[in-house]
Amino acid sequence: MAKKLVKTKTPIPCQAADARRANFLEVALGYTKEMAVAEAERCLKCSNQPCVAGCPVEIDIPAFIALMQQGDISGAARKIKEKNALPAVCGRVCPQEDQCEKVCTMTKKFEPVGIGRLERFAADFEAAQAFPGDNGASLPARAPKTGRRIACVGSGPSSLTVAGDLILLGHEVTVFEALHKAGGVLVYGIPEFRLPKAIVQREIDYLSRLGVEVRTNTVIGKSFTIDELLGEEGYDAVFIGTGAGLPHFMKIPGINLPGVYSANEYLTRSNLMKAYRFPEYDTPIVRGQRVAVVGGGNTAMDSVRTALRLGAKEARLVYRRSRAEMPARKEEVEHAEEEGVIFMMLTNPTRIFADEGGRVGLMECVKMELGAPDESGRRSPVVMPGSEFTLEVDTVVMAVGQGANPLIRATTPDLKCNKWGYIEADEETGRTSKPGVFAGGDIVSGGATVILAMGAGRKAARAIHAYVTSLPRRAETGRR
Amino acid sequence: MNRIVGRTELGPDVVQIELEAPDISRRRKPGQFIILRVDETGERIPLTIAGSDASRGTISLIVQGVGKSTKQLNALPAGSTISDLVGPLGRATEIPAHGTVACIGGGIGTAVIYPIVKALHETETHVIAILGARNKGLLILEEQIRALADEFYVTTDDGSHGRKGFVSDQLHDCLKAGQNGGRKIDEVIAIGPLPMMKVVCQVTKPFAVRTVISLNSIMVDGTGMCGGCRVTVGGDMKYVCVDGPEFDGHKVDFDELSQRLRTYREDEQRALKLYVEGSRP
Ligand SMILES: Cc1cc2nc3c(=O)[nH]c(=O)nc-3n(C[C@H](O)[C@H](O)[C@H](O)COP(=O)(O)OP(=O)(O)OC[C@H]3O[C@@H](n4cnc5c(N)ncnc54)[C@H](O)[C@@H]3O)c2cc1C
């Protein structure tokens, strides 16, 4: 007896749009157990498992969903964790529509199975079970100590994956982070309303309990160089996972006026420094009434929704292509629209003018139209002559892409980088031109996704393990 | 967490703070700075490393209480801790090995020029030091710098100490003297309030003397990640935290920077008022 197919995903309860646009609490509230089991029931258990191939870390999706169908949520969570150390994060921020859910068999006729939502539910459920009174008894076993020491530079998803894998293999691992809080973009970039910081902290705490040493306030290239880590600091290998944290600004007049931010600064002030709680927290932020965010990616979407929550009356998204080309996650675009973000597509800023007080007052834009597809296959926008118009604005946020930070490159001359400054690393191993140095995540690929950074970390961890275990025993001298 | 192991009051709300920071104390060079956060709700503030004692593993900062964070820091007793400290950040000063260098310190900029004078003192450079303050009571580090400089001048706006006038007046006289057979100045390093540095650059420009200034833009991360500290130098966008803090003063767009420094004025005043009243949420 064929069971009846449910055509649409079980909706995920969310805060109402007009309530959430005024607070920083998480937008999506998550499934109840009943909803999760109902959604799991939609899975067809396809024998060819297209969804697994769609996931960059190849989570055994049909298997974890089958466990959920049986109500074994903890079992499902463990199944996911075999492949993905940060399911509560990925379930929330993965662009599922381009990955696992894109190729789900259900999409042939209906909506895909809500794989991300199920993953999120399993992870949250398990964390809620494990937490009270959990004194570490449930930690996985660590292999016997190898005496090898590995330094991970940066504390974003790539480094955290490397650290988590290598600590279980018996190595000593130190994570060095420039900022005062670990987590990379997960803490300074992605806002609380999309990824509660407590979830990231839970993962960091878990690594600490496993024995990973997390050293914040340490800028590699300044506090120590890579050569010093491999030399007097006594590390056998280094993984560089420093992300793509160099903001791009448009080269237009007025770009340095007060009230013009990079998305990195705007989001860092709000997320990491908690400027949205000023003056309880000391860091201020311009609370614009008329905010224009330039760009169409996740960073732009996060910025414009942050602007709303900081009290903007008008929060605009100014993007030079059309909505179909926006690289942001679909769900976030929909959420932004529900919250009242004004979408100005096919529009590009050309100049920013000051008001009489010397702050941002007006932004001049031109209209664009889509021309022939470029090398990347995307139709490139071209200016429509004579289409200039101005917008009244008091805050402008530039979310037009990221570059590679030069700090490490400048102090590590034998580390080969490409012409954009990204580190050249082997795709399968993360190996760089410098012996003992591996790299992965956005500093190799350019701005990508959390799960791809984790995938790169997983491969690098495997290669680092092979590398350090093949090293001749190091003399005890030269160690700290 | 870093412990404050000593504090000395140098002037009205100017405190020299000794902090435990062994790694930084070994590596830091003149001109570099740190970023600290006093506590969990604190902002990240940049402060120049005024000195260090590698054997004790400490660095010293000289802090002027101008707003909430600096006043809070200055009120901390020895023995207490701050929650975060990162450094050394920024590029080190290029210390000329010989020639004549005029070092100008105005207000709290004197704290920033001090380690540079110290480093120059170790070379064959002839150091002319010119310190300025609004009045005698606000002058800091006078004896320390006098002891290191080959020539030493003080100016005060009100004439309560040294010459009445501005550091730029004294500098102008020194530059003129150089033209008239006196000692020729090869380089000027001027650190102080933005208007002071701007005037110094105007004074040195006609003499075509290289003039290095240290910029104090508002910072967040200090690693080149946010772009908040950006300034225009010679038409290019530079980040003070990684490309600076020192730049060729003749190329800096002062007006743009001073405009940017005013971005948070109202919020800063509000935070200070709440702090002073003790009514912060
Ligand atoms: C606003 C925003 C929203 C995003 N939204 C999504 C999303 O919804 N879904 C998704 O999949 N992806 C998203 N991304 C992309 C994703 O966050 C990144 O691809 C991912 O975080 C990259 O991970 P990483 O490990 O390479 O490094 P990062 O997360 O970039 O972390 C690097 C860390 O290294 C530190 N560091 C840098 N230099 C040094 C140094 N010299 N010494 C010590 N530490 C250093 C940095 O401070 C930082 O903490 C978003 C990105 C941004 C900016």
Ligand SMILES: Cc1cc2nc3c(=O)[nH]c(=O)nc-3n(C[C@H](O)[C@H](O)[C@H](O)COP(=O)(O)OP(=O)(O)OC[C@H]3O[C@@H](n4cnc5c(N)ncnc54)[C@H](O)[C@@H]3O)c2cc1C
């Ligand atoms: C590289 C660098 C080195 C510095 N070295 C020293 C030092 O050795 N001793 C010292 O006393 N001060 C130094 N400063 C300035 C110091 O960082 C600021 O005074 C401090 O951040 C002000 O914080 P607040 O909360 O006390 O005052 P706020 O209320 O935030 O500000 C008060 C005033 O200070 C200015 N200001 C605010 N934030 C900054 C900032 N991040 N940088 C510069 N000015 C700011 C504002 O324009 C305002 O006029 C340095 C700044 C930089 C960038």
Ligand code: SF4
């Ligand atoms: S990690 Fe991402 S891509 Fe993989 S199954 Fe989970 S949501 Fe899908």
Ligand code: SF4
């Ligand atoms: S492709 Fe979709 S329906 Fe098929 S097993 Fe995967 S999740 Fe289930």
Ligand code: FES
């Ligand atoms: S302080 Fe953020 S880039 Fe300089």
